[in-house]
Amino acid sequence: MNLLNLENPVFEVYVIAATLMALKIMLQGWMTVYRMLKSNSGLASPEDLQKGLINKSPDPSQLEVNDYVDRSRRMHRNDLENIPAFLIAGLLFVIVNPELWLAQTMMFGFVAARLAHFWAYATKKPHEVRATFYTIASLSVIYMSIHVLWVAVR
Template sequence: MDGINLSNPVFVTYAIASSLLVLKLMGQGWMTVYRMMRVDGGFVSPEDLRKTPLNPNPRPQQLDTDDYVDRSRRMHRNDLENIPGFWMAGFLMVIVSPPLWLAQCLMYGFVAARVAHALAYATKQTHDVRATFYTIGSLIVIFMALYVLWAVLF
């Protein structure tokens, strides 16, 4: 655990990549809220139809699915399904002390794959395009986990 400090460049790489992913994950949630407010709809819970200062004129149509809002919600859900695996595998990578070049390629590669996936989703690219970026990110995390297992077992 001596490598968990800012003098370890692999940890610094992990810290930068993880921080960027935190911003991506949290920003996507805010983007969903922005879109809900912009269209005054896309809500998901019946209690969202209560009259409040932020929803002074509630109406049943606000619970209708809105693709503009739901697209952001799907992007957020996708991040929630993929980013935590990176956090765990990345942290374990730091502990097993991989070469810096490998850690940087994998960690920054994952961040790039998530950004590319988000751009593909936001611009309504085909499933094939989104799946390509998902696959790249997924394979990176799988490789990281296998690298850790190899380092620990052998």
């Protein structure tokens, strides 16, 4: 059986989880843009101070760190640091053909943990709350990676 098609339920789980995480990365970027526009601040680069249709009255203070914008930027950076590893490990996990329940647990667990991490970060929960969700997601990727390595070297 070709494992990389939607007739394989494990691949179907991966496709759903990977698509949700791709959307998470892209929508987080748009959230940052929305926050910059809403606050008219938190711009990232000096060239952003050029007068234009959106920034009609540029001011050097727009380059100062704004926590409202920067919080979203940090969430985006965290996604970019974590989700690509899931995309790679998850696809390799599909190739070793794990049990469906295990794939669902690892992949949907990762997605749920990343969404909970977003919630914790966006609502300024204590670091321990955010770290718990980070840990759950990280352990999912680590487990899938070790599982793949185990199958490959056997």
